[in-house]
Structures are given as structure tokens and as C-alpha cells.
Amino acid sequence: MRVTIKEVAIEAGVSLSTVSRVLHNNSKITEETKDRVNKAIKKLGYHPNFIASSLAGKPTKTIGIVIPNDSDELFKNTFFINAMRGISIYAQKKGYFLMYSFSKNDEEEVRFIEKYIRSGWVSGIVLLNAYENDKCINYLKDNDFPFVIIGSPSESKDINWVDNNNYDAMAEVVELLISKGKKNIAFIGGSKNLRVTKDRFAGYLSVLEKNKITPQSGLHFFRNSFSESEGYNCTMEIIYSGIEFDSIVTTDDLYSYGALKALEESGRKNIMVTGFNNTPKSSYINPSLTTVEINADELGENAARLLIEHLENKNLKPSGVLINSNLIERETTT
Amino acid sequence: MRVTIKEVAIEAGVSLSTVSRVLHNNSKITEETKDRVNKAIKKLGYHPNFIASSLAGKPTKTIGIVIPNDSDELFKNTFFINAMRGISIYAQKKGYFLMYSFSKNDEEEVRFIEKYIRSGWVSGIVLLNAYENDKCINYLKDNDFPFVIIGSPSESKDINWVDNNNYDAMAEVVELLISKGKKNIAFIGGSKNLRVTKDRFAGYLSVLEKNKITPQSGLHFFRNSFSESEGYNCTMEIIYSGIEFDSIVTTDDLYSYGALKALEESGRKNIMVTGFNNTPKSSYINPSLTTVEINADELGENAARLLIEHLENKNLKPSGVLINSNLIERETTT
DNA sequence: ATTATTTATGCAAGCGGTTGCACGTAAACC
DNA sequence: GGTTTACGTGCAACCGCTTGCATAAATAAT
Structure with a gap:
């Protein structure tokens, strides 16, 4: 049996309570007894039993992470492991x-969250949702259970979230193109209902405005799914429309791959x-694609930080954190 | 408070013990009381508290996974997330x-394992070790703690493991080359101390022998690290040596990338x-690389299966499982 | 010296289940 | 009809730790 x-x-030669108190050094215990206890702990090789400790009321110090498994897209894979x-x-440090x-x-997602909560195992949850899942968020809020979401919530409900600074990131991209003399910049993005699309589009518009370029709605595309073919189709649409354009920004590499294909096929x-x-x-x-690194590691690290801070200080107000991304210049912008 | x-x-209208027994339906309880209890459970929305249950002696039904984080290369492929x-x-199903x-x-790895065990949280461990880590294995064996390793142990110590059928996989690769008329096949692999290298090399040799081709040691390379540059260097060595060769098999794509680079540079x-x-x-x-898919999902799934089977049946003997891989033919073998 | 105050430690009641053993009742036996 | 057997259920101890409250000793105040 364990010690x-x-x-x-x-x-x-002390009572159980004293040992427990030494372990949490929360009460004033004489240095001397503290020493005695610590020596005994060392001598016997004692390790606290987290299960018993949790049952007795201490937090489990365990965080549950829920990962959607419905998308085969590769980038999400590296995204998840990095996040x-x-x-x-951060969690291990703490x-x-x-x-x-x-x-x-979605349904299974809620079920797992429920299981995490009801079983008593976890004291907080990280939602690794690439997109909206209001079911989960609602369930967590209804149960008043601490959580943080990676990605911004659609509306600013008062919850904890961590996301990229999508506005600035896209602005930087557009600045780059303009600095290279481009003026007619097309925009291909996801659903306009997604906060991420809105933010990136807003960043795009801001730079146009700053540079006194009138946005042309004929160059703006919002699609409901992320795929190469959507990028291809949008690009073809532009070409057929005859609207002048000299560059394309997108909110996902997949769109860009499709765009490149369309451009090549049409000889532009x-x-x-x-x-x-x-x-x-x-x-x-080939050519390699200029794109934006979203720093999934940092997103994850900050999500953990936010959650743990709220776990350890119950009356903290929910907050959001913006993580910077890096523009990676490659051959498609030379 | 929870129910x-x-x-x-x-x-x-029954005792605690009866409810508990209904929950585990291990004792003979009247259908009628069983019904009453189940109705009450449903009515109140009761969910068992795993923590309490574990404290009272039930297994935690929790598996700890330890992932080495020391190589960035490893994160370029999707092995870990897939595993x-x-x-x-499998685990969720169970x-x-x-x-x-x-x-x-390594050191931290052992520390985490220790923490998992001593805290009482987990009842079994999966080691996701790309390579040997005897410290961990020894620690686990010393503590007689259930675990499974993905990848084969260096010697066949009696432990649970799951690995690819590396012998057959490499044999298939070599067969393909021979079927394409190749005869002088170079081999570039990792350290010869690694079981995986040994197995793949053995598979390679077996096919040569079967086809009455004499292996040439001048075409065999074993390197201690996995990197593009090692592949490059080995290939250059062959070229300088003047030994005739018409194809190269490697034990990792990284070597192959280096090899392709060397071949291109030297105009071969x-x-x-x-x-x-x-x-x-x-x-x-470009050209795309013919390679072997090792099916990380399946490795993971079987690791979980093996571990859980042993968890639920203590007197099972340790065993190993071989997972098939798939040869993916691409342009480098056309 | 006596009483009031502080302080370090111990006591014991939980936390929410599990389970060996005891017990009462009904069926089975002679 | 009385005794044995089997079976379903309850009692209570226990898993290992936490913590409010009580207590005894030490210190300060009068």
C-alpha cells in the first residue's frame, strides 16, 4: 500500500491535521514541527493522494480539453497539437x-463536457473550437462552469477567450500588398457570420481607406466552407467579371491554393x-505562399493562463486576449 | 450541490448500498427495486462522482499519455495527433x-510518470516514445504499473507494445523497386541500435536475398539523427564512392528529401x-515521394486496446501487436 | 499572582462512494 | 409445522485527506 x-x-509524532497543514503551509505551524513532518515525508517517500484530496474539497487542478474531430484539414492538425x-x-508549470x-x-462534444463536469474530474475546460458551438458554450454557462474558448465568441458574451488579432493581421497583409504597388485587392473569406471573417475584413477595409482606395464589392467574397475549390471559383468569378484586380488576400490558405490554381489555368x-x-x-x-502564422502555441498557452487565473480567483471578470500573428513573406508576393 | x-x-426508498449495487449491477437485486432506483436516478439527474468512486477503490479509468517534446521535427508530421x-x-468507447x-x-518524462502514478489519478500509461527511453520503462516496471509503449522495445522485455510491421513494410518497398528493375538499392537508416532500424534493414536484406542480390555494405548507412542533411551526406558519399546504385530506400522521409536534393545537384x-x-x-x-504510411491512428487505437485489456484483466501476459502500414506509390518510383 | 488573549495543535465530522458481513424474510426441505 | 437454505437489502467501516472548532499551553495584560 502507498504511504x-x-x-x-x-x-x-503529530496528528493528521498537522501533516495536512504542513502540506499546504496555510496555517502557522512551528518551524520545528514543520521540519519534523517534512523529514518524515522525505523518509517515508510520501506523495499526496490527489483523489482523496479532491474528494475532501480541494480543486482537482485538472483541465479538460475538448477537440472537434470532424475536420480532416491538415492545418487543423498542426494547429491542434501546437495548441x-x-x-x-502553462498548465504543467502551474x-x-x-x-x-x-x-x-457537436452533440458528442456536449456529452463529453457534461461527463467532465459531472464526474468531478476537471475544474475547468478549454474549448478548442475552430468555429462556433453555442451548445457547448450555453451548457457551460448554464452550469456556471469555468472555461475558456480559443477563437472569439460570435458576440461578446462575457466569457473568456483567446484569439489572434485578426484585424491587425489582415491589415498588415494588405499594407504589404499596397507597399508593393497593388491597388485592386480582392478579398476571399469565410462566412460573414464568423467573427474571424468580420475582423479580417475590417482590417482589410481599414487599410484601403487609409490609402484612399475605394473598396469594390465585386472583389469581396464570403463563402460558407473552407476549401480549395471555393477559392478557385471565387477567382474565376473575378476573372469572368472583368473587374480589374492585381492581388488577392484570403482568410485561409486553402482559398489561396484554389486561387493560385485558377490564376495559373487562366494564364494570369x-x-x-x-x-x-x-x-x-x-x-x-511552387511558388510558395505568403501567409500568416497564427501562433497556435501562444493561443494555447494564453488560454491555459486565462483559465487558471480565473480558477484561482473566482471573482475575476471574464476577459479576452489577443495574440499577435506573424506575416510570413514568400514567393507569391514577390 | 450535485445530486x-x-x-x-x-x-x-432504499439504502445507499442498494443504489451503489444497482449502479454496478453486480449483485442480485430484484428487478423491481432496480427499476425504482433507476427511475430515481433519472428523475434527479444523478451522475456518479468518479472521484469518490475512485477513492473507495474503483479504478480511475483514466489513462496517462506521455509525449516527448524535445524535437521540432516530430511536430512536422502528424504522428502524435493521429496517435x-x-x-x-478506443478509450472513449470504453x-x-x-x-x-x-x-x-527524459528526466521530466519520468517525473511526469511518477506524478501520474503517485497522485493516484491514472491507472495505466501510454508511452509515445519515438525512441528508447529505458528510464521510463524501468520506472514503470519497478513500480509494476500497467503501461504500453508505441514502438518496440529494444529487447523483447516482457512489456506491452504496439508497432508497425517494419520488416514487412520495408520488404514491400524493396519488392517494388526490384519489380521496376532496380538491383543496386542503397539503404539509409537511423541508428542500428534502434529496433525499428534493425527490422527495416532486415526486411530490406530479406528481399535482396530472395532475389539473389548480394547486399553491398558500401550502400548501407546508419545515422544517429534524423535529418535532411544526413540523407544528403549519405547520398553524396555513395556518389563519390563510385559504387553503382540505381535506387535508395530510407527509413524516414527526411533522409529522402536530402537524398533527392543530392541527386538533383549532382545531376543523377x-x-x-x-x-x-x-x-x-x-x-x-516535386517529384512527389513514394513513402510508407504507418497508420498512427491504428497504432494509438491498438495501444489503448492493449492497455485497457490488461487493466481489466490483471493476469494477462504482456504482448506485442504489429500494425500494417501502406506503401504509397508516388512519382519518385516511376 | 490572576485573568485575558493569543497561538499551535488535535479532534472528529465530513467529502461520496464501495463492500464484507449481518440480518430478516420467503422459499425449500424433511 | 418446524427447520434449513437462499436471497435481497441494510449497516457501518473504510478509502485518504481537509478543515471548523475545541483545547491546552504560552504569552501578555492587569
Whole structure:
């Protein structure tokens, strides 16, 4: 059997409570008894039993991570592992345990969250949602359970979130194109309902305005799914429309791959293209794609920080954190 | 406060023990009381508290996963996330929770394992070690703690492991080359101390022998680190040596990338090259690389299966499982 | 010296389940 | 009809730790 607090108490000649107090050094214990207890702990090789400790009321110091498993897109894979690693870096530093589960769909996602909460295992949850999942958020809010979401919530409900500074990131991209003499910049993005699309589009518009360029709605595209073919189609639409354009920015590398394909097929030269998310493929293709690295590690790390801070200080107000991204210049903008 | 077994007992008009027994339906309880209890459970929305249950002696049904975090290369491929997903698929089906931690180095790895065990949280461990880590294995064996390792142990110590059928996989690769008329096949692999290298090399030799081709030691390379530059160097060595060769097999895509570079630089044509691990880059480069998909999902899934089976049946003997891989033919072998 | 105040430590009641053993009742036996 | 057997259920101890409250000793105040 493992060494328990009881053996330590006997060895040190004190009561169980004293040992427990030494362990949490919360009460004023004489240096002398503290020493005795610590020696006993060392001598017996005692390690506290977290389960018992949790049952008795201490927080579990465990965070549950829920990962959607419904998307095969590659970038998400590196995104997830990096985010998970980021979370682990902060959590481990703070002595927290990490649990994870992959969910096939929204419904399962809620079920897992429920299980995490009801079982008593975890004291906080990180939602690694690439997109909206109001079911989860509502469930967590209804249960008043601490959580943080990576990605911004659609409306600014008062919850904890961590996201990129999408406005600035896209602004930087557009600045780059303008500095290269581009003026007619097309925009291909996801659904306009997504906060991320709105922010990136706003960043795009801001730079146009700053440079006294009138935005042309004929160059703006919002699609409901992320895929190469959507990028291809949008680009073809522009070409057929006859609207003048000299460059394309997108909110996801996938769109850009499609755009590049369309440009090549239609023989259009000197059109600069940029992407978003720095997917693995972006550096291997020819020409290599200028894109934005979103720093998933940092997103994860800050998500963990935010959550743990709120776990340890219950009356902190929910807040959001913006993480900077890096523009990676490659061949499609030269 | 959450609903406890006590409220259920009162609601159903039975004792705590009866409710507990219904929950585990291990003793003979009348259908009628069983019904009453189940109704009460449903009515009150009762969910068992795993923490209490674990304290009272039930297994935690939680598996700890330890991931080495010391190599950035490892994060370029999707091995880990896929293995983790594979593990989750089986574990979740069986109602197990999953914990993970990234470790910076061997030492930290052992520390995390120790923490997992001593805290009482986990009842089994999956080692996601790309290579040997005897410290961990020894620690786990010394403590007689259930675990499984993904990758084969160096010697066949009696432990649970899951690995690819590296012998057959490499044999298939070499068969392919021979079927294309190749005879002088170079081999570039990792350290010969690694079981994985030994197995793949053995598979390679077996096919040569079967085809009455005499292996030439001048075409065999074993390097201690996995990197593009090692692959480059080995290939250059062959070229300088003047030994005739018409193809190269490697035990990792990274070597192959280096080899391709060397071949291109030196203007050698018609040399077929194959890799291993199906890294993302392998399909994007030009020419695309013929390689072997090792099916990380399946490795993970089977690791979880093996571990859970042993957890639930203590007197099972340790065993190993071989997972098939798939040869992916691409342009470097056409 | 006596009483009031502080302080370090111990006591014991939980936290929410599990389970060996005891017990009462009903069925089975002679 | 009385005794044995089997079976379903309850009692209570326990898992290892936490913590409010009580207590005894030490210190300060009068």
C-alpha cells in the first residue's frame, strides 16, 4: 500500500491535521514541527493522494480539453497539437493535469463536457473550437462552469477567450500588398457570420481607406466552407467579371491554393496572393505562399493562463486576449 | 450541490448500498427495486462522482499519455495527433478518460510518470516514445504499473507494445523497386541500435536475398539523427564512392528529401527514391515521394486496446501487436 | 499572582462512494 | 409445522485527506 498521511503523522509524532497543514503551509505551524513532518515525508517517500484530496474539497487542478474531430484539414492538425502543447506548457508549470477528448460532432462534444463536469474530474475546460458551438458554450454557462474558448465568441458574451488579432493581421497583409504597388485587392473569406471573417475584413477595409482606395464589392467574397475549390471559383468569378484586380488576400490558405490554381489555368500573371494560417503545404508549393502564422502555441498557452487565473480567483471578470500573428513573406508576393 | 447517491436512495426508498449495487449491477437485486432506483436516478439527474468512486477503490479509468517534446521535427508530421486521436477512439468507447503531458526531456518524462502514478489519478500509461527511453520503462516496471509503449522495445522485455510491421513494410518497398528493375538499392537508416532500424534493414536484406542480390555494405548507412542533411551526406558519399546504385530506400522521409536534393545537384537521373512515414511534405514536393504510411491512428487505437485489456484483466501476459502500414506509390518510383 | 488573549495543535465530522458481513424474510426441505 | 437454505437489502467501516472548532499551553495584560 502507498504511504499515507497517517504514517507520516505517526512517524513525525503529530496528528493528521498537522501533516495536512504542513502540506499546504496555510496555517502557522512551528518551524520545528514543520521540519519534523517534512523529514518524515522525505523518509517515508510520501506523495499526496490527489483523489482523496479532491474528494475532501480541494480543486482537482485538472483541465479538460475538448477537440472537434470532424475536420480532416491538415492545418487543423498542426494547429491542434501546437495548441495542446501550448496549453500544457502553462498548465504543467502551474501543476495542473490535462485531460483531452476528441468529439465526433457537436452533440458528442456536449456529452463529453457534461461527463467532465459531472464526474468531478476537471475544474475547468478549454474549448478548442475552430468555429462556433453555442451548445457547448450555453451548457457551460448554464452550469456556471469555468472555461475558456480559443477563437472569439460570435458576440461578446462575457466569457473568456483567446484569439489572434485578426484585424491587425489582415491589415498588415494588405499594407504589404499596397507597399508593393497593388491597388485592386480582392478579398476571399469565410462566412460573414464568423467573427474571424468580420475582423479580417475590417482590417482589410481599414487599410484601403487609409490609402484612399475605394473598396469594390465585386472583389469581396464570403463563402460558407473552407476549401480549395471555393477559392478557385471565387477567382474565376473575378476573372469572368472583368473587374480589374492585381492581388488577392484570403482568410485561409486553402482559398489561396484554389486561387493560385485558377490564376495559373487562366494564364494570369503578376497577381499577388496571400493566405492565412501557414499550413504546412504553404512553404512547399511552387511558388510558395505568403501567409500568416497564427501562433497556435501562444493561443494555447494564453488560454491555459486565462483559465487558471480565473480558477484561482473566482471573482475575476471574464476577459479576452489577443495574440499577435506573424506575416510570413514568400514567393507569391514577390 | 450535485445530486449524490444519498438523495437517490431516499427518493427510491432504499439504502445507499442498494443504489451503489444497482449502479454496478453486480449483485442480485430484484428487478423491481432496480427499476425504482433507476427511475430515481433519472428523475434527479444523478451522475456518479468518479472521484469518490475512485477513492473507495474503483479504478480511475483514466489513462496517462506521455509525449516527448524535445524535437521540432516530430511536430512536422502528424504522428502524435493521429496517435492521440487513435487512443481516444478506443478509450472513449470504453469510458476511459485521457490525460496527457508533454515532457521536455527524459528526466521530466519520468517525473511526469511518477506524478501520474503517485497522485493516484491514472491507472495505466501510454508511452509515445519515438525512441528508447529505458528510464521510463524501468520506472514503470519497478513500480509494476500497467503501461504500453508505441514502438518496440529494444529487447523483447516482457512489456506491452504496439508497432508497425517494419520488416514487412520495408520488404514491400524493396519488392517494388526490384519489380521496376532496380538491383543496386542503397539503404539509409537511423541508428542500428534502434529496433525499428534493425527490422527495416532486415526486411530490406530479406528481399535482396530472395532475389539473389548480394547486399553491398558500401550502400548501407546508419545515422544517429534524423535529418535532411544526413540523407544528403549519405547520398553524396555513395556518389563519390563510385559504387553503382540505381535506387535508395530510407527509413524516414527526411533522409529522402536530402537524398533527392543530392541527386538533383549532382545531376543523377533515374534513381528511384523511397521514404517512410508519409510526412505531409512528401506529397507536395516535386517529384512527389513514394513513402510508407504507418497508420498512427491504428497504432494509438491498438495501444489503448492493449492497455485497457490488461487493466481489466490483471493476469494477462504482456504482448506485442504489429500494425500494417501502406506503401504509397508516388512519382519518385516511376 | 490572576485573568485575558493569543497561538499551535488535535479532534472528529465530513467529502461520496464501495463492500464484507449481518440480518430478516420467503422459499425449500424433511 | 418446524427447520434449513437462499436471497435481497441494510449497516457501518473504510478509502485518504481537509478543515471548523475545541483545547491546552504560552504569552501578555492587569
